[in-house]
Amino acid sequence: xNLYLAAFGFGLVSVSVIAIAAVGFTMQFGxxxxxxxxYGEVMIVSAYAAYYLNHAGVTIWVGLILGAxxxxxxxxxxxxxxxxxxQRKGTAPxxxxxxxxxxxxxxxxxxLPIVGFYTSSYQQDPGPVLRAGGLVLTTxxxxxxxxxxxxxxSIHGLLRYTRLGKAMRAxxxxxxxxxxxxxxxxxxxxxxxxxTGALCGMxxxxxxxxxxxxxxxxxxxxxxxxLAAAVLGGAGQPYGAMIGALIIGMITELSAAVxxxxxxxxxxxGILVLVMVLRPQGLLAKRGALxxxx
Amino acid sequence: xLLLAACGGGTNTSGGGLGSGDLLVGVIAPFTGADAGxxxxxxxxxxxxxxxxxxxxxxxxxxxxxxxxxxxxEPADAVPAANQMIASNSNLMVAIGCTSDEAATxxxxxxxxxxxxxxxxxxxxxxxxxxxxxxxxxxxxxxxAYAMVGSALYGPNHSAYKKFALVFGNDIGSQAFVAPAxxxxxxxxxxxxxxxxxxxGASSYRTEVAAxxxxxxxxxxxxxxxSAGTYLKEVKQQNGSTIPxxxxxxxxxxxxxxxxxxxxxxxxxxxxxxxxxxxFTFSGPGYQEFLTQLTASTSTFADAxxxxxxxxxxxxxxxxxxxxxxxxxxxxxxxxxxxxxxKEIANGVSGATVVNTYKAGVDALKAGKSIRFVGAGGETNFxxxxxxxxxxxxxxxxxxxxxxxxxxxxxxxxxxxxxxxGG
Numbered sequence: 001x002n003l004y005l006a007a008f009g010f011g012l013v014s015v016s017v018i019a020i021a022a023v024g025f026t027m028q029f030g031x032x033x034x035x036x037x038x039y040g041e042v043m044i045v046s047a048y049a050a051y052y053l054n055h056a057g058v059t060i061w062v063g064l065i066l067g068a069x070x071x072x073x074x075x076x077x078x079x080x081x082x083x084x085x086x087q088r089k090g091t092a093p094x095x096x097x098x099x100x101x102x103x104x105x106x107x108x109x110x111x112l113p114i115v116g117f118y119t120s121s122y123q124q125d126p127g128p129v130l131r132a133g134g135l136v137l138t139t140x141x142x143x144x145x146x147x148x149x150x151x152x153x154s155i156h157g158l159l160r161y162t163r164l165g166k167a168m169r170a171x172x173x174x175x176x177x178x179x180x181x182x183x184x185x186x187x188x189x190x191x192x193x194x195x196t197g198a199l200c201g202m203x204x205x206x207x208x209x210x211x212x213x214x215x216x217x218x219x220x221x222x223x224x225x226x227l228a229a230a231v232l233g234g235a236g237q238p239y240g241a242m243i244g245a246l247i248i249g250m251i252t253e254l255s256a257a258v259x260x261x262x263x264x265x266x267x268x269x270g271i272l273v274l275v276m277v278l279r280p281q282g283l284l285a286k287r288g289a290l291x292x293x294x
Numbered sequence: 295x296l297l298l299a300a301c302g303g304g305t306n307t308s309g310g311g312l313g314s315g316d317l318l319v320g321v322i323a324p325f326t327g328a329d330a331g332x333x334x335x336x337x338x339x340x341x342x343x344x345x346x347x348x349x350x351x352x353x354x355x356x357x358x359x360x361x362x363x364x365x366x367x368e369p370a371d372a373v374p375a376a377n378q379m380i381a382s383n384s385n386l387m388v389a390i391g392c393t394s395d396e397a398a399t400x401x402x403x404x405x406x407x408x409x410x411x412x413x414x415x416x417x418x419x420x421x422x423x424x425x426x427x428x429x430x431x432x433x434x435x436x437x438x439a440y441a442m443v444g445s446a447l448y449g450p451n452h453s454a455y456k457k458f459a460l461v462f463g464n465d466i467g468s469q470a471f472v473a474p475a476x477x478x479x480x481x482x483x484x485x486x487x488x489x490x491x492x493x494x495g496a497s498s499y500r501t502e503v504a505a506x507x508x509x510x511x512x513x514x515x516x517x518x519x520x521s522a523g524t525y526l527k528e529v530k531q532q533n534g535s536t537i538p539x540x541x542x543x544x545x546x547x548x549x550x551x552x553x554x555x556x557x558x559x560x561x562x563x564x565x566x567x568x569x570x571x572x573x574f575t576f577s578g579p580g581y582q583e584f585l586t587q588l589t590a591s592t593s594t595f596a597d598a599x600x601x602x603x604x605x606x607x608x609x610x611x612x613x614x615x616x617x618x619x620x621x622x623x624x625x626x627x628x629x630x631x632x633x634x635x636x637k638e639i640a641n642g643v644s645g646a647t648v649v650n651t652y653k654a655g656v657d658a659l660k661a662g663k664s665i666r667f668v669g670a671g672g673e674t675n676f677x678x679x680x681x682x683x684x685x686x687x688x689x690x691x692x693x694x695x696x697x698x699x700x701x702x703x704x705x706x707x708x709x710x711x712x713x714x715x716g717g
Binding site: 006011014118136215264 | 325326327328330331334464490491492493495496497498499500501502504505508520521523524527528531532534549552553556557
């Protein structure tokens, strides 16, 4: 087996998982101006919803759909019941970060007595292992890659070619002007939370499928990688998050092959720091889909 | 998350040197984080001990309670946890837990506060510790490493493995196994084909597994708590089958068993997994008393009974009982007085009466006898550094995760590996 080619294939899987999560996260920020630090916990809630369905004998692919629904509803309610009231009161951005952090801790600690601290696994058949050259991927991993591609294309289509997408971009660019132009920004923001929440939910399930084991404590780990991809690509920029996911996911796997697994996160986050030094606004700031309504 | 288990009813008081009011056992260990599976095993030690004591009059009438102090498995979080435990609880009798994750930082704090402790750390820095209140009922980690090498070379049902992959978490505790294992393997003619520290809690180890499989090892030696399931599943997927893996004594654990059996299937666990464990018999009056009280503890901690064959649970149960007996024996609540007595009760003095339960110990002390406590974990033999250790068993698990003894390392084999490793 060619280790580097294998690492490239594994990198594609990591990129796919990170991209699904990071695009949802960065869209939430780009359009609603909310750094949702509870994102990792919503992923875990969705992952557990799928887990219980899966362990009731239902295929994890149906669980994936349930995860998306749970993620969408949970995110929608999180915004309506918690974030939006604070934002309406004019809470400063740093205050909103603290609110999100509190939400994250509350969700995790409310979840612990229900699901326990034990790790959980889906009952899934990884399918035949596909080998091509040095690439070694299970069928499930290939499906995850294809799913991520479809979702990225869908997000692109949504933002570029639909009225809702254009309304989202207008709201992101200038919510007051958008409202004055007759765009129902409240409903647009609700739609954003539902759509990005669905991405978040799917990301949670896919991450659980990808890592074989997950637990309540996994949410914090997910969030670090998601934040890294989002910031690297340019906060609030969906295409930037895709590129960020590509860089973080690939470098993590390839550096494990080239240098040592011990240093794979050091290398990935080292590059993040380097980019931030050279280009503090991120790779695609002001040039992404949410920068201006077109 | 703090839980208070007030075991055995309300507060009794008594005068005299033992003081009055409830006594507390501080369970200072990871309850969250990557090593969150460790804390509950220690909490499960405290609960039956407190029941055994409280149901038999307490410590001079003082009831015992158990309280969790979460270190998150991080030294930075462990220090405030230890300080808070000591500062806010003047009734601490003993602390238990303090794993390799945090022992180096919290043990000196507890020692300065004259708090007797029973630590589940194998770090070699405690082999000749000067901390007077430190007690350890487990051998140093390197002895686990030696036992794993012994299992690979002399274990039953396989010929001696020659090519070793060392896959340990990159945390302090797990890495302590690597150097002694490498030295012993090399000295005994084996070959470490890869030493792979892995980041605990990562979402995947595919590239690491590909690199490891590329070295074609005969066996994997591992302690990657929290991540073994993910790693081994990827071994199975990429290799087409699991390869033999030998775990440390910490892998004899219900959480680890569930995670790994979920990941690779119970059949592969039964076929490919073996481990080493301390030489427990899981029998005798001391163990039976422990088991009875552990079963009764399920009303407080539903999972308690899962730890009925967890070595650390047995040891820490014994530690709490010995501490309580030391208080009774010295009729003192002052740890500077009863701490030295713990060793005497553990090792026994010439002519001491062997007791296996708290009640028997108290009865014997009241009768004016000196005692030696032989509890759930068997005999204790503290050396001058309050380190005690036993021999090793070669073990596996049954389909329910219960430990099954596969064989023993003879004294000669054990010594050979220890000498090879420079221990």
